Every structure is written in structure tokens, then in C-alpha cells.
Amino acid sequence: MACTKTRSASSSSSSAALLSRLSRSLAEHYTRQAHPAAAADCYEQANQELRWLAEAAREREPAWESVLEGMVGDMVERDKPLAYVLGTQPFHPLMHPLVVRPPTLIPRPETEHWVSLLASRIISGRPTKAREEFRFLDIGTGTGCIAxxxxxxxxxxxxxxxATAVDRAPTALxxxxENTARQSLADAVVVREADLFTPSFADALTRETGTDVGRFDLVVSNPPYITKAEYATLDHSVRAWEDHGALVGEQVGSASQGDVKDDGLVFYRRIASLLAKLLAHDAPGKAPVVAFEVGQGQARAVERMLRDWRGEGTRRLDAEVVKDPWGIERAVFARWDQ
Structure with a gap:
């Protein structure tokens, strides 16, 4: 019995020493990247993240210590983002964390915030009718988080x-x-391959273009919006692990329409040009019919783009800018101008 207690105490002491060493290694890694004034926050962040990593390691292997060392090593030596190391990312109000894998973009908390706000605007601004189906399109779905x-x-x-969730990247699709099945939402969300810049994009998604049957009550997108100049300044962990094509707002490939401005807005211009075909024009109420995430400093340009849009007949959009919890203009919602 005494020997058992000794081994248990020794094991506990060894684990504590390992956790302390790994926490220090992770904190020092963050400190090297941060402003000196933020050093204390780096240690707090490292301690919190190490708790999450240790919990995940224990779930994966009985010999969790070696798994944990590998996880921290990936973060410190390879600059691998925490979410990719854990393999999951929570996203409100989903029942289960989203599965995440490189190079598909990791869902951000600012996206989570405006999606919740968008939902509340739809719920309050659009009356519910018996047997009515709310149809929406998510362009550039990535992990599927928004849809x-x-x-x-x-x-x-x-x-x-x-919901119809489209992307052009096979890894994202x-x-x-996988996430749609994990959340038990396959009966409501259809994931399909589509390239926004192909000429047939809108017609393929709205097959009955003569009526509103095949159109959408809402078009939503968190498209690539970072300029090439801004991309060069991003953290190495982002540039090394996340898909360049899902970050940088530039048009590439054989379907190029000649939009070569490095302002990050090419995807918004393309989507705006298709709204007349994509949107159902009989949507009731005052709910948003378009919702975009935007990069810092882009909101007013996208707001003007939507306000200047003209649809069938006299249809126009009234747009508003939405700030994230940190005060940054992060999304633009547009509804039919009443």
C-alpha cells in the first residue's frame, strides 16, 4: 500500500512539473510575439489554453503526457493555431463544437457575434407563416459555421x-x-460545390429563374476580404496554416472577370451583381436579405455598394453597418427599402 501511494504521489508530482514546464514554454512563445506590456496576459492565456489541451490529450490517449507535449510542440515550434491542435472550435448555438482542420479557416468569435445578431433581426423582422420555408444561401461556407x-x-x-452552403474548395466542402452531420442538420443544410465566379453560378442555384420558387430569402457570406498588402502583415500562424484563397479578396483562375483592384472587395462586387437573380423579391417584413462580414475599414464601401444596388423594377436595399464586441465595424446587413 505504501509503495502504491509513493508511485501515485510521484506520478502526480511528475505531471505537475510537466504542466508547469509546458505552460512556461507556451507563455514564452506568446511573449516573444506580443508587446512587452502584454506579457502578463500571455501567461494567463497560456495557462488557460494548457488546461484545454490537457483535457483533450486525456481524452485521446491513456499516456496523455506525451500527447500533450506534442500538442504544445506543434504550437511553439510550428506556430500551429490552438483550434487546429484541438481539432474543434465552439460556435454558438451549436450543440457540438465544429470540427476544424487546416487549411479551412477557423471560425472567429466576431463571426459568431454577428450571426447571432442576424438571427435575432430575422426572428423579429420576418413574421412566421404556417408551412413557410425560410431559404438562405451561404457563399464560401468553409466549416459551415454560418449556415x-x-x-x-x-x-x-x-x-x-x-440552407444551401456553397464553397469551391474540396477540403472546405x-x-x-462532416459538421452538418455532426450537428444533425443534414435535413436542413445542403452542402454543394460552386464557384462564385463561374458565369452559371446564380442560374445553377436558382433553377426556376422565372419565379421566386428557386430563389433565396437571404444571401449571407463571409468572403475573402483581406488585401494582398494586408496579407503580408498577418501573423505567421495564419499565413502558414489557413487557406490563402479563403483570406485574400482577389479573383483568380480562368473565370477571372478582370476585377484586379487590390481593395479586398472583389467578392462583394460579384455577389452584388448577382443579387437580382439570387434574391426572392417577395420577402415579407423588415428582416435582412443580405448579410456580409467585412474587413476592418471596408464596411462603409460595402454599405454604399448595397445602397446603390438596383433590383427588379424599383427594388432597392437599405443597408446598415454592424459593430463587433470590440467596436470594429464587422458586418453589413441590408433589407428591402420599404
Whole structure:
């Protein structure tokens, strides 16, 4: 019995020493990247993240210490983002964390914030009718976070939802499909391959273009919006691990339409040019019909773009800028001008 206690105490002491060493290594890694004034925050961040890593390591292997060392090593030596190391990222109000894998972009908290706000605007601004189906399109779905979270928000109020989530990247499509199944939302969210810049994009998604049957009540997108100049200044962990094509707002490939401005707005211009085909023009109420995430400093340009848009007949959009919890203009919502 005494020997058992000794081994247990020794093991506990060894684990504590390991955790202390790894926490210090992680904190020093963050400190090297941060402003000196933020050093104390780096140690607090390292301690919190190490707790998450240790919990994940214990779930993966009985010999969790070696797994944990490998996790921290990936972060310190390879600059691998925490979410990729853990393999998951929570996203409100989903029941289960999203599965995340490089190079598909990691969902950010600012996206989570405006999606929740968008859901509340739809719920308050659009009356629910019996057997009415709310249809929306998510362009550049990535992990599927926006399509899945918005669907979960709206279904919680008893609405019938039909979401179409599109992307051009095979890795993103596979991940979005996996997350859709993981959240048990495959009956409401359809994941499909589509390239925004192909001439047939809108017609392929709205097959019955003569009526509103095939159109959408909402078009939502968090498209690539970083300029090439800004990309060079991003953290190494972002540039090394996350998809360049999902970050930089430039048009590439054989479908190029000649939009070569390095302002990060090419995707917004392309989507705006297709809204007349994509949007159902009989949407009731005052709910948003377009919602975009935007980069810092881009909100007013995108707001003007949507205000200047002209649809069928006299249809126009009224746009508003939405700030994130840190006071940054992060999204633009537009509704039909009443």
C-alpha cells in the first residue's frame, strides 16, 4: 500500500512539473510575439489554453503526457493555431463544437457575434407563416459555421429552414458536410460545390429563374476580404496554416472577370451583381436579405455598394453597418427599402 501511494504521489508530482514546464514554454512563445506590456496576459492565456489541451490529450490517449507535449510542440515550434491542435472550435448555438482542420479557416468569435445578431433581426423582422420555408444561401461556407449556426438559431423558434452552403474548395466542402452531420442538420443544410465566379453560378442555384420558387430569402457570406498588402502583415500562424484563397479578396483562375483592384472587395462586387437573380423579391417584413462580414475599414464601401444596388423594377436595399464586441465595424446587413 505504501509503495502504491509513493508511485501515485510521484506520478502526480511528475505531471505537475510537466504542466508547469509546458505552460512556461507556451507563455514564452506568446511573449516573444506580443508587446512587452502584454506579457502578463500571455501567461494567463497560456495557462488557460494548457488546461484545454490537457483535457483533450486525456481524452485521446491513456499516456496523455506525451500527447500533450506534442500538442504544445506543434504550437511553439510550428506556430500551429490552438483550434487546429484541438481539432474543434465552439460556435454558438451549436450543440457540438465544429470540427476544424487546416487549411479551412477557423471560425472567429466576431463571426459568431454577428450571426447571432442576424438571427435575432430575422426572428423579429420576418413574421412566421404556417408551412413557410425560410431559404438562405451561404457563399464560401468553409466549416459551415454560418449556415449551421443560423439554421440552429431559426429552427429553435419553430421555423422551417432550408440552407444551401456553397464553397469551391474540396477540403472546405468535406469539412462542412462532416459538421452538418455532426450537428444533425443534414435535413436542413445542403452542402454543394460552386464557384462564385463561374458565369452559371446564380442560374445553377436558382433553377426556376422565372419565379421566386428557386430563389433565396437571404444571401449571407463571409468572403475573402483581406488585401494582398494586408496579407503580408498577418501573423505567421495564419499565413502558414489557413487557406490563402479563403483570406485574400482577389479573383483568380480562368473565370477571372478582370476585377484586379487590390481593395479586398472583389467578392462583394460579384455577389452584388448577382443579387437580382439570387434574391426572392417577395420577402415579407423588415428582416435582412443580405448579410456580409467585412474587413476592418471596408464596411462603409460595402454599405454604399448595397445602397446603390438596383433590383427588379424599383427594388432597392437599405443597408446598415454592424459593430463587433470590440467596436470594429464587422458586418453589413441590408433589407428591402420599404
Amino acid at each position: 449551421l449556426a443560423l439554421t440552429a438559431h431559426l429552427r429553435a423558434t419553430g421555423r422551417t429552414v432550408r 468535406a469539412l462542412a458536410a
